[in-house]
Every structure is written in structure tokens, then in C-alpha cells.
Amino acid sequence: GQQLNQSPQSMFIQEGEDVSMNCTSSSIFNTWLWYKQEPGEGPVLLIALYKAGELTSNGRLTAQFGITRKDSFLNISASIPSDVGIYFCAGRNTDKLIFGTGTRLQVFP
Amino acid sequence: DAGVIQSPRHEVTEMGQEVTLRCKPISGHNSLFWYRQTMMRGLELLIYFNNNVPIDDSGMPEDRFSAKMPNASFSTLKIQPSEPRDSAVYFCASSYRTQGLREKLFFGSGTQLSVL
Numbered sequence: 001g002q003q004l005n006q007s008p009q010s011m012f013i014q015e016g017e018d019v020s021m022n023c024t025s026s027s028i029f030n031t032w033l034w035y036k037q038e039p040g041e042g043p044v045l046l047i048a049l050y051k052a053g054e055l056t057s058n059g060r061l062t063a064q065f066g067i068t069r070k071d072s073f074l075n076i077s078a079s080i081p082s083d084v085g086i087y088f089c090a091g092r093n094t095d096k097l098i099f100g101t102g103t104r105l106q107v108f109p
Numbered sequence: 110d111a112g113v114i115q116s117p118r119h120e121v122t123e124m125g126q127e128v129t130l131r132c133k134p135i136s137g138h139n140s141l142f143w144y145r146q147t148m149m150r151g152l153e154l155l156i157y158f159n160n161n162v163p164i165d166d167s168g169m170p171e172d173r174f175s176a177k178m179p180n181a182s183f184s185t186l187k188i189q190p191s192e193p194r195d196s197a198v199y200f201c202a203s204s205y206r207t208q209g210l211r212e213k214l215f216f217g218s219g220t221q222l223s224v225l
Contacts, residue, residue: 031211033213033214035216040218041218041219042113042200042216042217042218042219043152043200043216044216045213045214045215048211048213050211088152090214092212095164095165096154096157096165097142097154097214099151099152100151101151102151
């Protein structure tokens with residue numbers, strides 16, 4: 001099925017560093033959602049974006065809905081070991097949510 | 110407040126056997142989704158229901174797969190007969206869908222299916 005392109009595929013960073021990841025599509029979306037998945041669990045919703053240009057924060061996480069409506073960005077500031085997991089973006093333009101390929105984050109103490 | 114509940118958490122079965130996965134959505138939600146997650150293909154939407162009615166099953170891989178939602182609080186995904194390539198994590202998710210697009214999808218913990 002259709003998927004969004006996420007980059008980078010994986011990141012290995014040191015505790016305290018900031019993290020940036022993005023999601024791009026050839027299609028326009030009206031909604032962007034960011035999820036985090038930990039081993040053995042389902043994706044957990046982190047941030048929801050509904051308007052082009054919208055910038056929303058959730059603690060150390062900040063996400064932006066790109067102006068072109070074809071991309072979205074997620075930043076994590078001052079990473080900590082519990083940030084480890086796979087981060088997925090998801091975009092919606094009709095009635096279906098399309099998921100990105102995921103960014104695997106490893107944080108070393 | 111209970112989230113989306115899936116059972117079983119793990120299922121190991123032999124090729125050719127029937128497999129039934131179960132899901133209880135969040136109370137009050139009117140949409141339910143079944144996803145499959147694999148390393149190769151990521152998260153794929155199989156089918157979704159709105160007000161217990163199947164709306165789009167274009168993601169169901171084959172006739173071996175079927176899904177039902179007899180009421181607002183229960184759904185099943187059945188694979189009959191199962192094959193090794195069906196091995197994956199199957200997620201159920203639910204949302205409250207209204208007019209407009211401000212919808213948030215909540216996932217269960219998934220069922221890890223292994224078909225030997």
C-alpha cells in the first residue's frame with residue numbers, strides 16, 4: 001500500500017542531544033499525526049496537526065505541519081534514554097490514515 | 110479509562126489452521142481499523158468500519174481474510190486457512206470520527222501472529 005517517506009531511517013544519538021526527523025509525500029494531506037512505538041506495544045499518539053504551518057508542542061516534542069501540506073517535521077529536544085523507539089508519521093487526506101516507514105531512535109547514556 | 114483491547118497478545122499456529130483475532134474498541138468510538146505490521150511493508154491498513162459497517166476492505170490481502178463487527182464494542186479478524194506469510198503483528202485501532210478531519214486514532218497492543 002501507499003506509504004510516506006520518513007527520514008532518517010534510524011538515528012543513534014547521545015543523551016541530551018536534539019533530534020530531528022521528517023516525513024514527505026507526493027500527496028497533499030489535511031492531517032498529520034506523529035506516533036511512537038515501543039517494542040511489543042502499539043503506536044502511541046504523540047502530536048496531531050490539522051492546519052498547514054501549524055506548530056504544536058508536547059513537552060520536549062515539537063511537530064510542524066509543512067506549508068506545502070506535503071511534509072511534516074518532528075523535533076525532540078534534550079533526548080533521554082526513554083525516548084528510544086520507532087517514530088511514525090501518518091497523513092490523512094480522505095478517510096484513510098497512511099503511515100510512514102518509521103524512524104528508529106536509539107539514545108545512548 | 111481502558112484503551113483498545115486486543116486478544117490474544119500472541120498466537121502460534123500451524124499452516125492451514127483458522128486464526129481469529131479479537132478487538133474491543135474504546136467505548137464511544139465509532140470507527141474501527143485493522144492494521145498489519147511487518148518489517149518489509151510497515152503498517153498496512155487492512156479494513157475499517159464506521160458505525161459497525163465495513164467501509165473499505167481494499168487492503169485485505171486475500172479471500173482468506175475476513176473481518177466482522179457485530180456490535181459497537183467488538184470486532185474480529187479471521188484468517189482461514191492461515192499461511193506462514195501471514196505471520197505479522199496485527200493491530201486494531203479505534204477513533205471517534207465526525208464530519209471534518211480532526212480525528213485521532215488510538216491503537217491496541219497488537220497480536221503477534223506466527224504461522225509455522
